Amino acid sequence: MLSDSELQMAKRSVLFSHVPDGMLAELLKDSHKRNVARGATLFVQGDPANHMYVVLSGCVKLVRITPGGEEVVVAVYSEGASFGEAVALKGGTYPVTVDAVQDSLLLQVESRVVFDTLRSDPDLALSMLSSTFNHLHELVMEIESLKALSGAQRLATFLISLAPVEEGPCSLVLPYDKVLIAKRLGMKPESLSRSFANLRKQGVSVKRHAVQVSDIGQLKSFVEDDEPMPGRAS
Structure with missing residues (x-):
């Protein structure tokens, strides 16, 4: 029942x-x-x-x-x-x-x-x-x-899906380990680490499973406006 x-x-x-x-x-x-x-x-x-x-x-x-x-x-x-x-x-x-x-x-x-x-x-x-x-x-x-987004954009999209707010700052916890997240996003673990590093300029910081985002709106703009260059998919 x-x-x-x-x-x-x-x-x-x-x-x-x-x-x-x-x-x-x-x-x-x-x-x-x-x-x-x-x-x-x-x-x-x-x-x-x-x-x-x-x-x-x-x-x-x-x-x-x-x-x-x-x-x-x-x-x-x-x-x-x-x-x-x-x-x-x-x-x-x-x-x-x-x-x-x-x-x-x-x-x-x-x-x-x-x-x-x-x-x-x-x-x-x-x-x-x-x-x-x-x-x-x-x-x-x-x-x-x-296929269309860079690794950093894919990661940003993933973080946006976890965010408890539509705009502004937030804290979130990664739901599973980074190896699985990398596989889920179609990249290797080292590429995921580079993508997290690339998102620092977008106000994203990570410590183990805890992620701080200074502005979800900024991440959305990054996904929508930052055109991926050839070779940046991974």
Whole structure:
């Protein structure tokens, strides 16, 4: 049984954000909560895609393993995020491996239940189609950002997403270690260090996991106005 706060957390996800509250409660009544310890694997690339998930607490990373054995971080999701929905509804196998970055509590939703409900409820189908489109749009924008922005701009965008304010000074805490942040932003750890150094002139200082930003508005301007030069992507 989900608590009211857990239902609201599910409502925050892209997958269920457009689903009316009453319909969402009915849809999720038979879902399960699953604890995944830090470092544990939820599923591996190639497993049957039988479920979709919402992060109720904690943090997970989605990775692909290249033919050369290198781990590529596709995404990192924290509370309120959903994943696995598109492939679970389509059927087939998961294209990524999911590991817990922190001790995490996940809402596990059986894809068959959602699919059966979609077939019988056109309104729900439209709501979730809209949500899935929004999720795809976010991923496309993220890929575009990785290709178009310099390393410092990517890092600035990441810090802006963590900021508790829209303008002015703020303090924030990096949600996971810098090695994972570097992989998440498509760069090497040494490139991340250089990017933090480059952001000093934009009023950013970092000490371990604590970050001070003198003006979030200045960071936004840096991302929008500073055109990346060739060779600056990493």
